[in-house]
Amino acid sequence: MTAQPTDIATYNFAYLDEQTKRMIRRAILKGIAIPGYQVPFASREMPMPYGWGTGGVQVTASIIGPDDVLKVIDQGADDTTNAVSIRAFFKKVANVAVTTETAKATIIQTRHRIPEHPLTSGQVLVYQVPIPEPLRFLEPRETETRKMHALEEYGLMHVKLYEDIARHGRIATTYAYPVKVEGRYVMDPSPTPKFDNPKMHRSPALQLFGAGREKRIYALPPFTDVVSLDFEDHPFEVQTFDQPCALCAAENVYLDEVILDDHGDHMFVCSDTDHCEKRREQGRRGDLAPETMEPTQ
Amino acid sequence: MYVAVKGGEAAIANAHALLADRRRGDRSVPALRLDQIVEQLALGVDRVMSEGSLYDRELAALAIVQARGDMIEAIFLIRAYRTTLPRFGYTRAIDTGAMLVERRVSATYKDLPGGQLLGPTFDYTHRLLDPGLAAGGDVASPLQRASEADAMPRVSAILAREGLIEPDGDMPQDHIPGDITREPLEFPMARDIRLQALSRGDEGFLLALGYSTQRGYARNHPFVGEVRIGEVELELDVPELPFAVPLGSARVTECQMVNQFKGSAKAPPQFTRGYGLVFGQSERKAMAMALCDRALRATEFGEDVVAAAQDEEFVISHSDNVQATGFVEHLKLPHYVDFQAELDLVRRMRAEHDARENGGKVEEKREAAE
Numbered sequence: 001m002t003a004q005p006t007d008i009a010t011y012n013f014a015y016l017d018e019q020t021k022r023m024i025r026r027a028i029l030k031g032i033a034i035p036g037y038q039v040p041f042a043s044r045e046m047p048m049p050y051g052w053g054t055g056g057v058q059v060t061a062s063i064i065g066p067d068d069v070l071k072v073i074d075q076g077a078d079d080t081t082n083a084v085s086i087r088a089f090f091k092k093v094a095n096v097a098v099t100t101e102t103a104k105a106t107i108i109q110t111r112h113r114i115p116e117h118p119l120t121s122g123q124v125l126v127y128q129v130p131i132p133e134p135l136r137f138l139e140p141r142e143t144e145t146r147k148m149h150a151l152e153e154y155g156l157m158h159v160k161l162y163e164d165i166a167r168h169g170r171i172a173t174t175y176a177y178p179v180k181v182e183g184r185y186v187m188d189p190s191p192t193p194k195f196d197n198p199k200m201h202r203s204p205a206l207q208l209f210g211a212g213r214e215k216r217i218y219a220l221p222p223f224t225d226v227v228s229l230d231f232e233d234h235p236f237e238v239q240t241f242d243q244p245c246a247l248c249a250a251e252n253v254y255l256d257e258v259i260l261d262d263h264g265d266h267m268f269v270c271s272d273t274d275h276c277e278k279r280r281e282q283g284r285r286g287d288l289a290p291e292t293m294e295p296t297q
Numbered sequence: 298m299y300v301a302v303k304g305g306e307a308a309i310a311n312a313h314a315l316l317a318d319r320r321r322g323d324r325s326v327p328a329l330r331l332d333q334i335v336e337q338l339a340l341g342v343d344r345v346m347s348e349g350s351l352y353d354r355e356l357a358a359l360a361i362v363q364a365r366g367d368m369i370e371a372i373f374l375i376r377a378y379r380t381t382l383p384r385f386g387y388t389r390a391i392d393t394g395a396m397l398v399e400r401r402v403s404a405t406y407k408d409l410p411g412g413q414l415l416g417p418t419f420d421y422t423h424r425l426l427d428p429g430l431a432a433g434g435d436v437a438s439p440l441q442r443a444s445e446a447d448a449m450p451r452v453s454a455i456l457a458r459e460g461l462i463e464p465d466g467d468m469p470q471d472h473i474p475g476d477i478t479r480e481p482l483e484f485p486m487a488r489d490i491r492l493q494a495l496s497r498g499d500e501g502f503l504l505a506l507g508y509s510t511q512r513g514y515a516r517n518h519p520f521v522g523e524v525r526i527g528e529v530e531l532e533l534d535v536p537e538l539p540f541a542v543p544l545g546s547a548r549v550t551e552c553q554m555v556n557q558f559k560g561s562a563k564a565p566p567q568f569t570r571g572y573g574l575v576f577g578q579s580e581r582k583a584m585a586m587a588l589c590d591r592a593l594r595a596t597e598f599g600e601d602v603v604a605a606a607q608d609e610e611f612v613i614s615h616s617d618n619v620q621a622t623g624f625v626e627h628l629k630l631p632h633y634v635d636f637q638a639e640l641d642l643v644r645r646m647r648a649e650h651d652a653r654e655n656g657g658k659v660e661e662k663r664e665a666a667e
Binding site: 011012016017020040041043046047049050051054074081082084085088111112113130141142143169172174175191192193194195215239254256271 | 376
């Protein structure tokens with residue numbers, strides 16, 4: 001009971017031990033080789049809870065090097081608490097440079113959004129995935145769903161989408177909208193709004209998906225075909241907003257609704273905070289933008 | 298007026314400073330030392346070691362105090378540390394028959410070789426609060442046995458002589474035991490893997506499932522053949538040496554549940570077994586584990602799978618409290634991007650619904666909804 005606080009517990013660069021990183025990199029390589037296929041991997045406990053991005057953090061920890069520049073977003077924003085926490089984690093355990101600018105990052109870890117600024121070759125987008133199995137809510141058993149993927153048996157998914165149309169007049173899936181990868185695997189794009197699905201298609205960036213609790217990794221190598229499931233007479237379409245961002249006047253971006261008062265008045269602002277800031281720096285002003293830029297911390 | 302919010306970083310830092318303050322509590326009360334926790338909250342320490350899958354009392358005590366006594370949080374801290382430790386190797390299978398036994402009871406035999414040994418148990422205590430503990434009075438030293446204990450063969454070995462109980466499970470010679478911390482889980486599982494998962498499973502979850510088997514959801518007529526608690530030797534094979542190297546000892550609780558079985562197309566009438574083994578002293582957990590283990594062997598014996606406790610994928614996928622707490626609590630994280638998408642859909646569907654109900658007032662409603 002005399003151990004000093006300094007030597008009782010120590011950690012490796014980027015937290016994971018090197019054997020574990022190698023194991024995860026192997027799973028990533030396999031995922032890249034078979035786009036859209038869910039590779040089982042021996043997911044580790046991480047120092048943040050399961051369901052809070054442990055899959056994404058393991059992927060990032062396995063590929064990050066001292067020269068990387070990391071950006072972390074949650075709901076599109078760099079300043080949401082969990083994004084702040086994960087960014088601080090990598091600053092602490094890997095001492096890497098961090099940024100909020102999409103264009104400057106080499107690795108972007110994300111939850112629920114793809115940045116509005118187009119990604120470029122050489123960038124890696126790491127998604128945090130809660131439930132990697134797109135068929136899970138149609139068939140709860142892993143033993144069954146793996147078989148369905150193996151046999152390319154996706155009828156159940158099409159029936160689900162058809163039933164949506166029969167019942168609601170439209171496909172009632174707004175996020176985690178299933179996609180087909182390279183004409184083979186049906187894949188869960190993680191709970192990004194379907195607005196972001198087209199950005200995955202033939203992206204020049206490498207896209208990696210990590211699901212820690214469910215112990216799966218999957219990947220989209222650059223320029224992979226990613227097609228949202230639909231029907232000829234009910235083609236896939238993304239959300240549209242009737243008004244531009246109230247702060248930066250951006251159109252054709254994903255907006256968050258902000259409640260302004262207890263009468264239910266609201267405004268719509270960019271979900272991608274970096275994109276919004278950049279536009280305001282360039283002098284774009286929305287209807288409700290303050291006169292001067294608010295100080296950033 | 299809304300402006301883009303900044304300051305999450307400062308808010309988190311302040312929240313953690315407040316947490317540290319609340320964890321410490323009133324500064325005029327002396328801080329807990331780890332040895333106090335190890336010595337006086339030993340069963341809590343055992344639970345953290347068992348479900349944290351790391352046999353280290355000092356670290357478990359540190360985790361408990363850091364977690365303010367929240368056991369699942371403490372287990373989580375230990376798991377997140379142990380997962381970073383490199384593997385040197387795997388010990389030989391422990392021999393619980395050679396255990397240095399401190400407690401051993403059997404419910405199937407009145408007396409048996411080695412005898413019944415109550416040991417340090419809550420059983421037969423009257424659950425009356427003891428004000429003497431609050432005053433911190435002295436505690437008398439316990440009686441020590443005068444001589445070495447007799448050999449204490451496992452009760453399964455005694456029953457096996459008559460051939461009435463299934464033998465210890467055998468794995469093929471070349472079978473390499475699985476490791477759930479190094480390999481992804483796959484269903485269906487081999488029993489060695491399943492037992493590992495049960496052994497680190499949540500005590501409360503296994504207790505409830507075990508209880509459900511007693512109440513008729515996959516009843517398997519259990520008797521406690523034996524529960525034993527004590528120290529077992531750990532030995533490691535080192536490639537350069539011709540003998541196994543002793544590493545020390547660990548305290549474990551083992552439960553052998555003996556279950557009646559009428560026989561099926563796959564197996565003759567005999568007693569079957571459920572097995573529980575956990576780090577430290579926890580009969581409740583070891584017994585619940587044994588009940589679940591037996592229930593999960595349903596297909597092995599050709600029994601109908603009719604209840605939750607028999608469903609391997611259901612039980613094992615949900616037994617890990619670190620996974621469960623993370624995913625349940627992640628609902629606290631922001632979901633406003635997805636909620637926005639759903640809000641938009643519900644508004645549109647609601648407008649269409651109202652239009653159908655009210656005939657022509659579509660446009661107005663939609664205006665109002667936007």
